[in-house]
Amino acid sequence: MTAQTAFTLINPQTKALAFKIFAFEDDSYFNQQKNYNYYSMILVIKGKGRLKADFSEYEFKENSLMTFSIYQPYMIKAEGEFNGLLINFHPDFFCIHKHHNEVACNGVLFNNIYESPQVQLKETEMELLTTLVNQLKAEMQNTAVAQYELMIAYLKIFLINASRIKIGTQLLKASSTEKEPFILKTLKDAIEEHYKSKHSASDYADLLNISAKALNRISKTHFNKTLSNLIAERIIIEAKRELYLTEKPVKTIAYELGFNDEFYFSRFFKSNAEISPQIYRDTVGFARANA
Template identity: 65%
Template sequence: MSGNALELIDPQRKSLVFKVYAFEDDAYFSSLKKYNYFSVILVTKGKGMVTADLSQYPFDGACLICFSLYQPFKIKSEGVFQGVMVNFHPDFFCLHKHRNEVSCNGVLFNNIYDSPVTALAKDETELLLSTINGLKLELQSTGIAQTEVLISYLKILLINGSRIKLFQQQTEDASITKTPVILDTLKNAIEEHFSSLHSAGEYADLLNISTAALNRVCKTHFNKTLSHLISDRIIIEAKRQLYLTDKPVKQIAYELGFNDEFYFSRFFKNHVAISPQFFRDTIGFNQANA
């Protein structure tokens, strides 16, 4: 560990599996980050802009910002920027394996339709901060069953973060400004057909709407183009298959609608900045039930 960072290293792999890092400015986040672990960033003070993938999201005040495996992001603040970041490798805590205990995958992580930023009230900030302080104290101790205690605190952090975000989503859904029905139909269509329909035009035809009109409503409500949404959904499934199964890359490519393994590899590298094989090599392999 060094400076404001507390780290846990896997003694066998000699690699980082868990980290808590306190920050006082945006220097660490001003360049593009791509981690082979999940990131949970609790901002206690700050205002600025988050860039995630190809989209930008503003924040103003305390908030929770979450990023998935190898999701490119950077943060630029306007003045004061303070908080703490928690990183965990899937070998330390597998979201897929623990999905019934911690329903955060699709809420805090791998949610292609919502902002990665969740605004926090004072009591919510204090709740999450107290849990992170528990993580920090445990990392500084040398007690028995340290990993089990850290995982318990991490579960609490993820559960409470998910509860806060879900409550906000439910409140927004009940407000006057509702999401157009066409977008709920689109989300269902993407979930059903992402492995066979890859172009914006195909979804526009399916929904009987022009591609331009569908793109406009996507940009307005999701801050992404339709093509971006489709690509993100394919990448999420590709990552899941690479981590949870031992299927050859060629088979994964075929199941995701790519007839050419090399085209799939280029597609993956274009969006994740690394090859499918490198992703599998650095994330590890966990044969949890998919």
């Protein structure tokens, strides 16, 4: 008898996926681009290869964790053996925006345009995270009282530990390499301050008093993406947050993000998120539940 590889919970109200754990043994599920209305986390137990996420490509190897936000496009091509665990959860099941103070994973595991979506794990860290996944699996098969509450508790523990691991890795990396060039900190600060009003690479080159070509080269070297892609990703993250958490009309969100033309904004959103703002809201939006 073969072991069960997929464990799925369906939202009884929407009939859509609420939570899923899937054990994979090759890259067949991942070698076509994924772009779904739920969060995804992948524990790579064995294997190596290349990960494409948004506009960037990364190499990965065994004992790594990959994390992807809602409708974040990604694709994996493994070299030979490849197995591990995939965890999916819809924001109706657990919303990282609403629970930010509890798990603090937004901007660490998800929605960080300046960092890779993957982190290398030590053996002990992998053991800890896989143990938590096994506890989630067991609870998914347990229909006793407060099943969802206990599952969410285990998911929170997973997210907190994964965030701690990633933050620790980033701090170690920062202390063991050359200090981050001052221009990078200045660029990140400028994007965070002006992304709603300044949308072009040349805007930031003028702000930082550097040529657009030189600034783009710096962005490509340190963030593995062009400056235009970096700016676009930051705008899209805020647009998704507004579409999810508020009932503002798309036209209002577009205007607040510096777009005078709602239709241009919709094309920009669809070009970068590969889905229209309205479909994003209809399939993800928290506000729809209150409508």
